[in-house]
Amino acid sequence: MRFQVTPLGTGAALPARGRSPSAQVINANEDLYLIDCGEGTQERLRMAAFNFQRIGHIFISHLHGDHYLGVMGLISTMHLLGRDRELHIHAPQELKAIIDLQLQASGTWLRYPLRFYATRVENGAVLWSDAHVEVTALALKHRLPTTGFLFRQRPAPRTLRKESVHLIPHFRRNAIKAGEDLVREDGTIVPNAELTSDPPPPLRYAYCSDTAYNTDLIPHLHGVDLLYHEATFTEHLAARARETLHSTARQAATIARDAEVGQLLLGHFSSRYKDVRPLLEEAVAVFPATRAADEGCTYPIQRSIVQNS
């Protein structure tokens, strides 16, 4: 099952340096989930050749413009492209009124159902769950109510033990993988545990942007396979990070290290950094398995080989 993330924007509030505002696409088994949607996201989705109609959900972390101003344009383009599949938007409650007012002003009646869900800033709150993923909230600390998102793959089927595969009739395999016991023709029962072993634990991806350094997140991020964490500033500007409720690269890496995540991806870089290497170096010193997110590149969400604990 495919499970990967493509950041489309790694810039902060002020667009500059060729970086775009926040947006990223999760591909879970060819269903697409958009996280944040800054101005121009539809253009970057097109450049990266994503099929708009595969996007079933948009998750908006908070209502600073660099995280949501692309929503109206995307909604409208989906409409013009003849979409009929419903679109789910998970966002702070105020976004509903903002969307409704603009649909009304432009006299638009969407051709497709738009379902709105107000997000809660509460660790562990289940925001969405379907055949591919479960999405829960992370309580971030920022100047506005801000939600992070934890994507967990649906548990894989149980793994058939090699030594028992020959015992199971072909047509029973899916049921056994789903956890059922095997009833033989003579009526005897083979318990599932003798036939299967636990599948690998579901992969997890966490999105934390925008947020101040927030150690409350650590238990909720424990062991996630890939963590995207904002790194707006270097430590030289730690005071500015504190004031604006953003994080430094070192703080992002400290969270990654203390939560024993698999890998760390940095983003939301301030426009003052033309070159993000100082941010990356600062983080790597604390947590080696760190990369600076590149816009348009796709990162697999996978079990890390190297453990960083």
Place this chain on the structure above:
Amino acid sequence: MRFQVTPLGTGAALPARGRSPSAQVINANEDLYLIDCGEGTQERLRMAAFNFQRIGHIFISHLHGDHYLGVMGLISTMHLLGRDRELHIHAPQELKAIIDLQLQASGTWLRYPLRFYATRVENGAVLWSDAHVEVTALALKHRLPTTGFLFRQRPAPRTLRKESVHLIPHFRRNAIKAGEDLVREDGTIVPNAELTSDPPPPLRYAYCSDTAYNTDLIPHLHGVDLLYHEATFTEHLAARARETLHSTARQAATIARDAEVGQLLLGHFSSRYKDVRPLLEEAVAVFPATRAADEGCTYPIQRSIVQNS
């Protein structure tokens, strides 16, 4: 005095073919006036190296997303760049509530004064007037209330007659150019008309997008030096143009010919046209002095040498 226009977006509602949504910049003596502001306009302003702080006014024709969705991002970026100069927005009344709701949701208190003026869809209504230009409304016909904009340069000073220049003391020249009579040392008066001739008539630029074919505009557009007129479709899709209240290229050219304008610039091309030559050819057949607007190119607004009447 510089007077020129730079189209930044020549696409229609659906962004595609590398074309951007509507936006253009009028430069009148180094003061900038933005007409329409589709999503991503701030990025294209940056690409074209316009200084955001020189933009004093934004004129929005109507509230379809491809004409205004870039306003919030631009307002916000001006704020982050430390603007203190006031910004004037001329737009349909509903845009005020849309802006206010979003400023409120993001907890933003702009550092600079934002002045909002509700536009009226009424031919000749004066929307703005300053030292460089006077801007009046054109009543367009579209699915929403839509205003076109007629920019007229401020009248130039009167022209001193060559044969009289020697009569005028240097320190009196500006007053004479402004229309005053000359009082000689012996008390005799030389009337201004003997000293000066009429200056060339002020240059005029008209923006008509979006609109159905609308002959009511002709007297208001008569003799303008440069007309930007939408040409969403070719004549093959004249029925579609009628339904959607857009124009064909031939209709745009017919308006230009009947209004005896100097030159015609076509734009707002439907995404179905990868190549705009068929649109251009259709218009040129009716009105030869026609060009298809190129995004990012600057067109001088000047007296046409070739008259097309």
